[in-house]
Amino acid sequence: MQTRVLTAEESQQRKRYYGEIGAHYMTPLWEVLGALVPNEPKPIAQAAMWRYEDVRRHVMDAGALITAAEAERRVLILENPALLGQSCITNSLYAGLQLILPGEVAPAHRHTQSALRLVLDGEGAYTAVDGEKTTMYRGDFIITPAWTWHDHGNLGQEPVVWLDGLDIPMLRFLDAGFAEKSEATSQAEVRPEGDALARYGANMVPVGFAQTSAEPTRVFVYPWKKTREALHSIARSGAPDAHLGFKQRFVNPATGASPMPTIGAFVQHIPAGFETRAYRSTDGTVLVCLEGSGQVEVGQHCFDIAENDVVVVPSWQRLRVRAGKNALNLFSYSDRPVQQALGLWREERL
Numbered sequence: 001m002q003t004r005v006l007t008a009e010e011s012q013q014r015k016r017y018y019g020e021i022g023a024h025y026m027t028p029l030w031e032v033l034g035a036l037v038p039n040e041p042k043p044i045a046q047a048a049m050w051r052y053e054d055v056r057r058h059v060m061d062a063g064a065l066i067t068a069a070e071a072e073r074r075v076l077i078l079e080n081p082a083l084l085g086q087s088c089i090t091n092s093l094y095a096g097l098q099l100i101l102p103g104e105v106a107p108a109h110r111h112t113q114s115a116l117r118l119v120l121d122g123e124g125a126y127t128a129v130d131g132e133k134t135t136m137y138r139g140d141f142i143i144t145p146a147w148t149w150h151d152h153g154n155l156g157q158e159p160v161v162w163l164d165g166l167d168i169p170m171l172r173f174l175d176a177g178f179a180e181k182s183e184a185t186s187q188a189e190v191r192p193e194g195d196a197l198a199r200y201g202a203n204m205v206p207v208g209f210a211q212t213s214a215e216p217t218r219v220f221v222y223p224w225k226k227t228r229e230a231l232h233s234i235a236r237s238g239a240p241d242a243h244l245g246f247k248q249r250f251v252n253p254a255t256g257a258s259p260m261p262t263i264g265a266f267v268q269h270i271p272a273g274f275e276t277r278a279y280r281s282t283d284g285t286v287l288v289c290l291e292g293s294g295q296v297e298v299g300q301h302c303f304d305i306a307e308n309d310v311v312v313v314p315s316w317q318r319l320r321v322r323a324g325k326n327a328l329n330l331f332s333y334s335d336r337p338v339q340q341a342l343g344l345w346r347e348e349r350l
């Protein structure tokens, strides 16, 4: 709306009119058009960091407060400071830190929300997805696609913490959430551990197997050991991209699409001392530091990051990453595949 100074009478007249139409649940577009159709993304979400060293103690304290069985999932939600009360880290994505103590089980359930786990702290836990277990090692990226049964347990001697990334806000927006609890606390083992990786994650698929890009991958664990080896091999030959360092996208190996249709996942190696040039994209992104330390600059904010720290980069905010004395290995996830499927995704190298 072009703004001009209104006379007192005109103001009164409009206010009266807005009141009249308000009684019929109508409101004038011209008062809000600029906000509804912005020139560029103006996210409400803000850049923020959760320093693992600062929050770990509070995550552990939850272990004395409630059992995994009672909580169903013992998770501290990471809420964007500008979106408090909405259980989201960006408009479309959720993040949480889940704790499971030795001997505990987080009972089997399934839901239409898709989830990823990034293992951060402790050893000996497992996740079972549709009847196959995977032991969780630090840095492993594990998925539980929409409507797959999943339960978690800890057979080890120490508390285990991982980051949960889900599309909860997206499903809420679409009103497409369904969930179901299993009668069995833990799923019966249908296939031995490693079966999915052997069948679908060894540069082969069963002959005749075909998927569409909307179907999630049958590979449900991307072991950090393999990812890390690949990243380091890549980094040994060739120069880093000025804006991204060495950045790889996780895929469904059978289709090349993202592992799950709603959430994209990435891993990035920034060599020691390297500083990326400013970059922005429309997919609000959650970054997790797996190795090394350095700085992450998001718009006006600058965060010193170390292992297990989580940073949220809202849509279209300028991002620069600087690695310290040791190389940085960063994991990230975003709603990029959704934006790309709809022809909306944009990036800019500054």
Ligand code: GTQ
Binding pocket: 073, 075, 095, 096, 098, 111, 115, 150, 164, 166
């Ligand atoms: O592990 O199934 O952080 O259902 C939120 C909802 C984790 C899970 C979360 C969930 C889960």
